[in-house]
Amino acid sequence: xxxxxxxxxxxxxxxxxxxxxxxxxxxxxxxxxxxxxxxxxxxxxxxxxxxxxxxxxxxxxxxxxxxxxxxxxxxxxxxxxxxxxxxxxxxxxxxxxxxxxxxxxxxxxxxxxxxxxxxxxxxxxxxxxxxxxxxxxxxxxxxxxxxxxxxxxxxxxxxxxxxxxxxxxxxxxxxxxxxxxxxxxxxxxxxxxxxxxxxxxxxxxxxxxxxxxxxxxxxxxxxxxxxxxxxxxxxxxxxxxxxxxxxxxxxxxxxxxxxxxxxxxxxxxxxxxxxxxxxxxxxxxxxxxxxxxxxxxxxxxxxxxxxxxxxxxxxxxxxxxxxxxxxxxxxxxxxxxxxxxxxxxxxxxxxxxxxxxxxxxxxxxxxxxxxxxxxxxxxxxx
Amino acid sequence: xxxxxxxxxxxxxxxxxxxxxxxxxxxxxxxxxxxxxxxxxxxxxxxxxxxxxxxxxxxxxxxxxxxxxxxxxxxxxxxxxxxxxxxxxxxxxxxxxxxxxxxxxxxxxxxxxxxxxxxxxxxxxxxxxxxxxxxxxxxxxxxxxxxxxxxxxxxxxxxxxxxxxxxxxxxxxxxxxxxxxxxxxxxxxxxxxxxxxxxxxxxxxxxxxxxxxxxxxxxxxxxxxxxxxxxxxxxxxxxxxxxxxxxxxxxxxxxxxxxxxxxxxxxxxxxxxxxxxxxxxxxxxxxxxxxxxxxxxxxxx
Ligand SMILES: Cc1cc2nc3c(=O)[nH]c(=O)nc-3n(C[C@H](O)[C@H](O)[C@H](O)COP(=O)(O)OP(=O)(O)OC[C@H]3O[C@@H](n4cnc5c(N)ncnc54)[C@H](O)[C@@H]3O)c2cc1C
Numbered sequence: 001x002x003x004x005x006x007x008x009x010x011x012x013x014x015x016x017x018x019x020x021x022x023x024x025x026x027x028x029x030x031x032x033x034x035x036x037x038x039x040x041x042x043x044x045x046x047x048x049x050x051x052x053x054x055x056x057x058x059x060x061x062x063x064x065x066x067x068x069x070x071x072x073x074x075x076x077x078x079x080x081x082x083x084x085x086x087x088x089x090x091x092x093x094x095x096x097x098x099x100x101x102x103x104x105x106x107x108x109x110x111x112x113x114x115x116x117x118x119x120x121x122x123x124x125x126x127x128x129x130x131x132x133x134x135x136x137x138x139x140x141x142x143x144x145x146x147x148x149x150x151x152x153x154x155x156x157x158x159x160x161x162x163x164x165x166x167x168x169x170x171x172x173x174x175x176x177x178x179x180x181x182x183x184x185x186x187x188x189x190x191x192x193x194x195x196x197x198x199x200x201x202x203x204x205x206x207x208x209x210x211x212x213x214x215x216x217x218x219x220x221x222x223x224x225x226x227x228x229x230x231x232x233x234x235x236x237x238x239x240x241x242x243x244x245x246x247x248x249x250x251x252x253x254x255x256x257x258x259x260x261x262x263x264x265x266x267x268x269x270x271x272x273x274x275x276x277x278x279x280x281x282x283x284x285x286x287x288x289x290x291x292x293x294x295x296x297x298x299x300x301x302x303x304x305x306x307x308x309x310x311x312x313x314x315x316x317x318x319x320x321x322x323x324x325x326x327x328x329x330x331x332x333x334x335x336x337x338x339x340x341x342x343x344x345x346x347x348x349x350x351x352x353x354x355x356x357x358x359x360x361x362x363x364x365x366x367x368x369x370x371x372x373x374x375x376x377x378x379x380x381x382x
Numbered sequence: 383x384x385x386x387x388x389x390x391x392x393x394x395x396x397x398x399x400x401x402x403x404x405x406x407x408x409x410x411x412x413x414x415x416x417x418x419x420x421x422x423x424x425x426x427x428x429x430x431x432x433x434x435x436x437x438x439x440x441x442x443x444x445x446x447x448x449x450x451x452x453x454x455x456x457x458x459x460x461x462x463x464x465x466x467x468x469x470x471x472x473x474x475x476x477x478x479x480x481x482x483x484x485x486x487x488x489x490x491x492x493x494x495x496x497x498x499x500x501x502x503x504x505x506x507x508x509x510x511x512x513x514x515x516x517x518x519x520x521x522x523x524x525x526x527x528x529x530x531x532x533x534x535x536x537x538x539x540x541x542x543x544x545x546x547x548x549x550x551x552x553x554x555x556x557x558x559x560x561x562x563x564x565x566x567x568x569x570x571x572x573x574x575x576x577x578x579x580x581x582x583x584x585x586x587x588x589x590x591x592x593x594x595x596x597x598x599x600x601x602x603x604x605x606x607x608x609x610x611x612x613x614x615x616x617x618x619x620x621x622x623x624x625x626x627x628x629x630x631x632x633x634x635x636x637x638x639x640x641x642x643x644x645x646x647x648x649x650x651x652x653x654x655x656x657x658x659x660x661x662x663x664x665x666x667x668x669x670x671x672x673x674x675x676x677x678x679x680x681x682x683x
Pocket of ligand 1: 124125126127128132133134135159160161162163212351354355356357358359360361364376
């Protein structure tokens, strides 16, 4: 049992640290949900990619460094410690790419991965629908077979698609077999957000910025080449991303340990005994997350699988994120309501318990799959 | 980077587990609470034969943590933290038999001094042999607490006492972790079998979500225990103690609630852990004490 980094891992860490120190923009970029900020974040992605830091865990021939899981966690830690920008390409590189690697054809990998790695093409996840949130499999948007053109015709509506207001392509599930059972008969599609028949309507989030959007599909043609996995197999394909989002890849500990360090620095500047215990607790929870992640990494390295533990993880990081930011705001006293990086982070943290599967759904999963309690009675289907 | 138990450590944990499963520690604990040490001392002897008293000097803090998790899970009575963590580290030798110690102000009484072969107390001068005074009653009836007068020879001083304290804190944290895991396991079993309104109560979300929260709290307390076991710094052991106190306490509150009235009886075995968890939360430094230690060390860094 040890928590030591190997020689190569230490060398990787030193190289990442040095590169970030030399390249991270000294001033924070404008929000990536504004047109200007979006472009600046894409430029940052291309800078990362030019020196092969945008997708370190991908193979060397695909802009990566074939970094191990340990190195990926180390990179993330350095990345957030350096105060580097948020990843505008997050939905693509963390959520979509793993399934393109797993289920995509060689042709799809060659066509989609490079522009994702450089930030040239930004992706949006189009899963939720107005009537299908937690119960995603009840989605109603349809895909109709078009043999003449060799593809499918999409109709319906997606909602809450992060980044979609500015992104270039989307990925989502559509009901391709209206007769099949709820989870069967779904197909996974990739589509340009400027295709004929697609309408994107930005939605302002709590902070007023158009962080997500509604996407309407009106007879949108998608060729067979842009179907990911087999037609009808979309649910299984999609669930490999759901694990990514809940588990390790979306929320590396680096984000939280860096925030905990900043929280301690604020406390040291303005010590307030009345908030001291909460500062300690926020630090402690970030530290627990850091160590827990090393346990997960060890398991995955040995060929294990995260499974339902991804749900344990998701509840923890989302609540931790809120605790860190709430505590920082409490330290600010009357200035807490003023615009600040802490306030931005706080507002964003509030959505953590909602997206990527709400925390109530995660608790159901923990209770049923880990503790083995009786399953939820299901309502009427269809 | 390999943050998991080695094969040997897993084997050690499972042989300890089999021994404890087979030796009815709960009845030993119940007689211990009455001042009858016979069964408890027999169990003590068997655990000593498994090497528990030499882990601190001969093995590593990881084995110590594993052993204490098992002791906590099975509600084993006796001054184990004192004999298997604090004293061997302070004295640099294994305790032969049963030892106990008071470390005021945080540990003002010596646990089970009436059953001990060696009794000590610390003063500003160091660790001294002592003689036993009055008995105090704990919420956990198996914890018999005694005043000690440090009127004997000085046997240790200096840094070994700090290291001894930190290992004791870690052991206590691990014991809480085991106790919390036990309460969760027993509660899950109970809610799967108890029916009300024609359904298992474990099918109700109010029950499920509470137990899920316990699972989460324990899952994130565990890495703090084993992280601290790899390097038992004051900050790391305090973090483990705070997290395990919270997780185990949540387990005990939740466990009591999901059992209903039967959980509120002394006769039902859940009471062994509910009372022990409450006692251990403040033993070897209260959460407030450990939070203060963590903050000091973070601000120093
Ligand atoms: C900031 C943000 C970004 C997002 N980004 C994306 C994105 O990029 N792409 C995308 O497709 N979606 C995205 N979403 C949508 C997100 O996935 C959904 O909000 C989420 O799945 C919940 O669905 P819902 O909002 O319809 O809530 P509902 O499912 O209607 O839930 C409402 C409440 O009921 C509870 N509830 C529902 N079912 C149960 C149950 N069985 N047991 C107990 N409680 C239950 C929920 O926990 C919640 O508290 C985003 C959401 C937010 C807030």
